[in-house]
Amino acid sequence: MEKPRLNRASIVTTALEIADEKGLAAVTLRGIAARLDAHVTSLYNHVPTKEAVLDEMVKALVAEAKLPAGPLTWQEWVRQFAIAMRNLARKRPGAFEAFHHAPVQGDRSAETFEVAFTAFRADGFDALSTYSAVKATIVAVLGLALEEMVRVRDPKQQTDLSKLSAEQYPLIHEIGRVTGKADTFSYLISALIAGFEANRQSAKPRSKKRAR
Numbered sequence: 001m002e003k004p005r006l007n008r009a010s011i012v013t014t015a016l017e018i019a020d021e022k023g024l025a026a027v028t029l030r031g032i033a034a035r036l037d038a039h040v041t042s043l044y045n046h047v048p049t050k051e052a053v054l055d056e057m058v059k060a061l062v063a064e065a066k067l068p069a070g071p072l073t074w075q076e077w078v079r080q081f082a083i084a085m086r087n088l089a090r091k092r093p094g095a096f097e098a099f100h101h102a103p104v105q106g107d108r109s110a111e112t113f114e115v116a117f118t119a120f121r122a123d124g125f126d127a128l129s130t131y132s133a134v135k136a137t138i139v140a141v142l143g144l145a146l147e148e149m150v151r152v153r154d155p156k157q158q159t160d161l162s163k164l165s166a167e168q169y170p171l172i173h174e175i176g177r178v179t180g181k182a183d184t185f186s187y188l189i190s191a192l193i194a195g196f197e198a199n200r201q202s203a204k205p206r207s208k209k210r211a212r
Contacts, residue, residue: 006038008046012056019057019095027053054102061088061095062104067112074119074133075193081112082141082189089145096149099142125200133196144188 014032029050033040047053065088068080089096113134120130166173 006036006042006046008056010036011043011047011053012060015053015057016060016092016095019098020092021094023094024097024101027057029053051102054098055105057095057098058102058104059106059108061092061098062106062108064088064092067108069111069115072115072119074116074123074125074196077112077116077119078137078192078196079189081116081137082185085141085145086148086185089149093149096145100146104138125196129196129200133192136196137192140188140192144185148185 011032014035015027018027018031018035027050029043029047030040032053033043047056065084067084068077072080116134116137117130120133121127125133161173161176164172
């Protein structure tokens, strides 16, 4: 059987496969080399460190996510970004964890952030509010996706309320009985959009009243 070609692309693809199969912690240079039937030192010609592999994994995931691009309202960007990242987390629950270990960078991510910044600024948000809104969206969506990702990898993982006293924690038990009906994802998107609108800081200078 012909050995797979050793290059940056094959290394990243292999790293993604290992992460999806066994979790991100299983991604090592030695493990990648073994799967590619190569000596670990051969990888250094393409990726100098594991951190470099993680950086490339994130770039590959961003490209796969198909993040929102093109003219959009900021509300549409928030919704489409959240949906794209959620879908990616469900598709690649192991590899998705790389987002929490490497920065999002590169042309693909820059494109969607430029679209987001343009949309917010066009609707009157100033530079600081625009940055804060986009950053808050990223952090909130990644956090929720990570929580969902854990349940995708292990559906049995859930909070056990049976060990908590119903007499001491009555509301926890009451709320616990309805959690299965909650659409936290939709709620998060609505809360983000409403919050950004409520906390909007206009880029337009406020007119000062003339002193009488």
